[in-house]
Amino acid sequence: MDAQLFDKLVSIRRHLHQHPELSFTEFKTAALVEACLGELSIPTERVALTGVIGTITKGDGPAIVLRADMDALPVVEESGVDFPSLTEGIMHACGHDIHTTMLLGAAMLLNDATFEGTIKLVFQPAEEGPMRSPVKGKSGGQLIMESGKLDGAIAALGLHVHPLLPVGVLSYKNGESLANVGNFSIRITGKGGHPGWMKQVIDPITIAARLITAAHALVGPQPDPPSAVLAITYLSTESEPSFNVIPSHVLLQGSLRAVRIADYNDIISRLRTLLHQLEAEFRCTIDLGFSAYYPSLLNDAALHEQLSPIHNKIFGKTKVTEGLAYLVGEDFSFYSRAMPGQFYFLGARTEQNDSYFLHHPRVTFNEECIKYGSSFLAEAALHLLAGN
Structure with missing residues (x-):
């Protein structure tokens, strides 16, 4: 040139x-x-x-x-x-x-x-x-x-x-x-109420805590550099902050990435199974949606x-x-x-x-x-x- x-x-x-x-x-x-x-x-x-x-x-x-x-x-x-x-x-x-x-x-x-x-x-x-x-x-x-x-x-x-x-x-x-990448949203619908009357409450924050820990475990131990990651990047109760009100909803958002498309699809399958198990255990509703997928x-x-x-x-x-x-x-x-x-x-x-x-x-x-x-x-x- x-x-x-x-x-x-x-x-x-x-x-x-x-x-x-x-x-x-x-x-x-x-x-x-x-x-x-x-x-x-x-x-x-x-x-x-x-x-x-x-x-x-x-x-x-x-x-x-x-x-x-x-x-x-x-x-x-x-x-x-x-x-x-x-x-x-x-x-x-x-x-x-x-x-x-x-x-x-x-x-x-x-x-x-x-x-x-x-x-x-x-x-x-x-x-x-x-x-x-x-x-x-x-x-x-x-x-x-x-x-x-x-x-x-x-x-x-x-x-x-x-x-x-x-x-x-x-x-x-x-x-x-380069990785398969999908942005996901998970919305947990429970039953809000007073912290002093928990028997009438289905606490979505407790469910979210369980979900985050279990979801990270789906990826498992990774080599260096890693070949897959599931990251929760955002959490919101979709309501005004309060010390004495348990909300009815929690929204989680994040990113799922895996180099191999087979691994990506397997993690999604196991994530769906996890969400069904949490729904049954807590009697809540959990909706999962994906957007902006790049293969x-x-x-x-x-x-x-x-x-x-x-x-x-x-x-x-x-x-x-x-x-x-x-x-x-x-x-x-x-x-x-x-x-x-x-x-x-x-x-x-x-x-x-x-x-x-x-x-x-x-x-x-x-x-x-x-x-x-x-x-x-x-x-x-x-x-x-x-x-x-």
């Missing part, structure tokens, strides 16, 4: 970083993407409210999907960079500003390249969740896959910056690499092997390292379960950051990673279209 293109991409990235937008509100970001692709005469279409798909077609051949996410997070920035967010309470704390920039860089590199086939440049909204979704409970990636716009593609590639890996390193994990991200080992010449060309043999599965959700999983996919972590560590990970208000990313990311996406797409 020449210095002039890199400087242009850094300028784009910093603009995006200063003007972050939350899931399904990425209207200005989408407009910037459309303008950049328009300068290259790449046709675009809107999808999933604020998503943009640019299409480069040259002759006959298969289709390849390159995907970047665009949304930011409700985080107050404390990174200390010279170009902080100008939008109060919102920050690109997950690096999606760099993802968008790298895909724009790949578009610039690909536009004058010679190939036979189609490259779909997917600038996706709302990876961080389905809040404000036009279809309840569905993220940007899920909506894009359901739109049919990517039907028939033979492969999908995505990159995610990693703030604790050195620049120039590419990390992968084949198979189920595990499935990386295709054959596709990874097919791309090994590009790994070596861009990064070198010693800089492509096998990593671990993470208990984080990523809706590239919807792409990876519809076609062969590979989702890589790209080193982006800065000198001032040796501990802050994604979603932290002090996380920083090294812009030098843009050179590697844009080049890899472009070269990988050309390699796959050539049938190598």
